[in-house]
Amino acid sequence: MNKMKAKHQGLKHRHRRGRDQLRGTPDRPRLAVHRTNKHIYAQVIDDVDAKTICSGSTLDPEFKATGKNGSNREAAKAVGEMVGKRAIEAGVTRVRFDRGGRIYHGRVQALAEGAREAGLEF
Numbered sequence: 001m002n003k004m005k006a007k008h009q010g011l012k013h014r015h016r017r018g019r020d021q022l023r024g025t026p027d028r029p030r031l032a033v034h035r036t037n038k039h040i041y042a043q044v045i046d047d048v049d050a051k052t053i054c055s056g057s058t059l060d061p062e063f064k065a066t067g068k069n070g071s072n073r074e075a076a077k078a079v080g081e082m083v084g085k086r087a088i089e090a091g092v093t094r095v096r097f098d099r100g101g102r103i104y105h106g107r108v109q110a111l112a113e114g115a116r117e118a119g120l121e122f
Helices: 003-021 073-089 107-118
Strands: 030-035 040-046 051-057 096-098
Touching: 030 107, 040 073, 040 107, 051 073, 073 107
Parallel strands: 030 096
Antiparallel strands: 030 040, 040 051
């Protein structure tokens, strides 16, 4: 098995293992983070009703209007603040943080800090 395939399988395994313990409920939905080399995405998801309450990414027009680069910590923090504000507008104040198999470091950590600054609790 080549190195990249092994890394991807490890990420999928860590993500599944984390999802066994994290389930979003209507009272406390899941804040899921997906990170690529160029962008970062976040969704607030209610797994019981299988619906997305709100979302945000570096591809949103609101973010693109700022003129920031989409692949650094500042961008991740801005996306976290944007998702946090949208979640509070939708009536969500407490969430469970799903880091998507990634370590809590760098852009994933910055997104979480931005969401906390916007008023989300986790």
